[in-house]
Amino acid sequence: MYGSAGVHSNPSGMLLSGGSFGRKSQAxxxxxxxxxxxxxxxxxxxxxxxxxxxxxxxxxxxxxxxxxxxxxxxxxxxxxxxxxxxxxxxxxxxxxxxxxxxxxxxxxxxxxxxxxxxxxxxxxxxxxxxxERVTALRQTEAMHTVYSRLNEMEDMLTLVQEGAAKTLELKGEQERLRHTDAAYIGAKLDLLRRHAQSALDNILSNPNLNETVVRNLNEADKDYLRKRLDTADRVVARIQKHHEEDGQDITFEEYNELLSALTDASVFADKHGDGDLVQARAELPNMAGALKRRRDDEYHHLLPGSAHKDLERINARRARSRAEWERQLTQILDAQARAGAGGADMGTQLAEHxxxxxxxxxxxxxxxxxxxxxxxxxxxxxxxxxxxxxxxxx
Missing domain, CATH: 1.20.120 (Four Helix Bundle (Hemerythrin (Met), subunit A))
Known part of the structure; x- marks a missing residue:
């Protein structure tokens, strides 16, 4: 509906029609x-x-x-x-x-x-x-080296045995930490569920709260009962869903929200100062750590207990012993190479490709x-x- 005069009257000439813009974009x-x-x-x-x-x-x-x-x-x-x-x-x-x-x-x-x-x-x-170099060694030097190495083998085998035992001990500590976290999380969730179920039972099983009494309550009391029922039911339903999903862990934010709901003084005045819930709130950092470890599932990277320190010490001893053996052998091989027993350059023997x-x-x-x-x-x-x-x- 716009005339061509409206377009030609644009003094700046900077505005493009839809077709011009499309052609420019295509170009x-x-x-x-x-x-x-x-x-x-x-x-x-x-x-x-x-x-x-x-x-x-x-x-x-x-x-x-x-x-x-x-x-x-x-x-x-x-x-x-x-x-x-x-x-x-x-x-x-x-x-x-x-x-x-x-x-x-x-x-x-x-x-x-x-x-x-x-x-x-x-x-x-x-x-x-x-x-080739080992074959070129003088027999006495070769026998001396082998004899020295055989004397060290008993100590090395002992270190290997100790290392295997410490490795198994470390894996056991990692598995114990995994089970401890699972039990700790389950106990805290069961604590919330019990308190929520108790709140529900106190209302639903209370003989003094029949239909006539509830009907005669004022709006503030009705709203209080409604919030108490909804909150307790939400806590029970969420924890039940956690169990139905084969132990799928809830997040720390969800756990903190459920705990805060149960300790809300305006809804659960009777549980605001409950010792178990107060302790659960004080242990929130521990719960956060347990949930994070269980979510990441990297217990095999963790180093609980003292087994990993013993394992590091054993590995260091083995590394030092092996380094000393390699140093001695290298000295002997280099001496033989300087004496003319060295092999050809490896680069010349590699395949062309x-x-x-x-x-x-x-x-x-x-x-x-x-x-x-x-x-x-x-x-x-x-x-x-x-x-x-x-x-x-x-």
């Missing part, structure tokens, strides 16, 4: 989609090159597939942004999601290749080199993580653009 998102798509395609080429240079077999194939998927998705996204086609944008989004899945798979495969497979190969070579993968690990991981970020950005832009473009036939 902005289309440009963003083209830029992201070019980056996506370029990064895909980089990943294909890195996979071809540094990896073999399955990891190389995964990287090539990822690069090809990113290249295809980038091409479709660029064409879709240029043509402002909702169908191509949707296809771009689908291809990007596929490339995102391949990105995660590629990162996991690179990590496994470098840190697991090549780590095992390096460990195997270290073991073989150690065997491990050497190449180790060299390209950092840049490939960076490219993989960047690919994840680019896929997410590309998916967001493609989704935003497709929502602003009409489908064919609309």
């Amino acid at each position: 902005l998102w289309a440009s963003a989609g083209q830029l992201v798509s070019m980056g996506q395609a370029g990064l895909g080429l980089v990943i294909m090159l890195l996979s071809w240079l540094f990896f073999y077999e399955f990891t190389e194939a995964t990287g090539l597939m990822l690069g090809a998927a990113m290249l295809a998705a980038g091409g479709v996204g660029w064409v879709g942004g240029r043509a402002r086609s909702a169908n191509l944008s949707n296809l771009h989004l689908l291809a990007t999601l596929l490339a995102l899945l391949l990105s995660f798979n590629f990162i996991g495969q690179v990590v496994r290749e470098v840190h697991v497979d090549c780590g095992l190969a390096e460990l195997f070579l270290q073991g073989r080199m150690l065997e 491990c050497v190449r993968e180790s060299r390209g690990h950092a840049i490939t991981m960076a490219a993989g993580l960047l690919a994840v970020a680019v896929q997410l950005a590309s998916a967001y832009v493609a989704l935003s653009l497709s929502m602003r473009l009409p489908l064919k036939g609309d």
